[in-house]
Amino acid sequence: MVLVVDDSLLQLNMILRHLENQELEIITAADGHEALRIAAERVPDLVLLDLVLPGLDGLEVCRRIKAAPATAEVPVIITTTLNGQEDKLNSLQHGADDFITKPVDRRELLLKTSSMLRRKKHLTTLARQASRDPLTGLYNRRYMDFAMKREMMDSLSSESPLSLLMLDVDHFKNYNDTNGHPAGDEVLKAIGSILTAKLRQHDIIVRYGGEEFLVLLPKTSAEGTALVAEKIRHAMEEYPFPYRASQPGGMVTVSIGGACFPEHACDAAELLHLADEALYRAKREGRNCFRLAKKLEVICS
Incomplete structure (x- = not known):
């Protein structure tokens, strides 16, 4: 043009x-x-x-x-x-x-x-090559660092919340060991497609590393974040992944942790840290579930 x-x-x-x-x-x-x-x-x-x-x-x-x-x-x-x-x-x-x-x-x-x-x-x-994950076509970790700072600045200027989801595929090592790494790669690509289909166009989806994914949700409160997480979790449960019967429960599932800016954190590092903590709480509490960062007394200057 x-x-x-x-x-x-x-x-x-x-x-x-x-x-x-x-x-x-x-x-x-x-x-x-x-x-x-x-x-x-x-x-x-x-x-x-x-x-x-x-x-x-x-x-x-x-x-x-x-x-x-x-x-x-x-x-x-x-x-x-x-x-x-x-x-x-x-x-x-x-x-x-x-x-x-x-x-x-x-x-x-x-x-x-x-x-x-x-x-x-x-x-x-x-x-595009520098900012994209070659397997899934999603944004990569390098782009996430830039996007997080930009979206936090936009959140402050518009006085609107920004939420972060961190997803991890449950028992992914078991899937790879049982079905082979090429099959595991197909799962990761399918997850990228599911996230792209289920989320808004302006949401930012990142393959963070291995079987971990991040999603930035602009203008999304803690309540909205929980709804989005449940939509994602349910979509993963229902998706007909190849060889899913080999997984515990006969499904490929994800555990999800979430945190919100500025409700839970004042900077990008703390937001990531709290979403990560919430993710591993979801892992400890049975997997295939969503946990939100615990409410803290946060005052951002």
């Missing part, structure tokens, strides 16, 4: 004609504020940005696009009639990735556009 920002209808139509038949989804904006709104909502793969815009100029739009975490990696090509060396340097200093002088040459536009889109796709692939 390419966002084209230009307040001149003539210049805008010229760029759109140049990009015809390139199998690109094109969206347009006529001023800086509209461009920022669209960029935040749609997160384009590339922005073609005029420097001279009404209200908010192109340099400030570029700076804000690059400053926002969601759009920081989106490449920006400046398109302008200003062609002095200082104009180019100023654009680069504000985060622009390239510069095209108007009137826009079609060959130059297509070469630079395709180059930037290839680079963006490559970087997106690398970022």
Whole structure:
């Protein structure tokens, strides 16, 4: 998706004609504020940005696009009639990735556009590989550290609760020893699929290591957390995992521990610790159950 920002209808139509038949989804904006709104909502793969815009100029739009975490990696090509060396340097200093002088040459536009889109796709692939577990496709532990801090900041700013679930597959070593590690891997992949299907799109699901999974639940209270945990636990009980008859009780089950921010903890390390404690209480108290962190007198400054 390419966002084209230009307040001149003539210049805008010229760029759109140049990009015809390139199998690109094109969206347009006529001023800086509209461009920022669209960029935040749609997160384009590339922005073609005029420097001279009404209200908010192109340099400030570029700076804000690059400053926002969601759009920081989106490449920006400046398109302008200003062609002095200082104009180019100023654009680069504000985060622009390239510069095209108007009137826009079609060959130059297509070469630079395709180059930037290839680079963006490559970087997106690398970022996904760095943040995803290769077996399940879920987020990995490295991403969790980043997501936890971000979600806790959002929780504080919106004054809404954030909950954490920690899941562990019951008797998983027995399953692996009895049925083989490839069968165990299939169980882990199926659990990833179950969690993805049962949870909200904005919930964050992580394979934390081995047979452990974490789930971050934004805007979810302790009561809501218990309901989500029971939904997950029941879904695991009901799922027709291969060789589940070899497990105790004839089912593949999970034990779940939960903790809430800021009700139980004031920082990420303590939240993880309390969810882990609750998980092992669930293990000690019979497995295939959910336990919530115990209520403490917590005052977060």
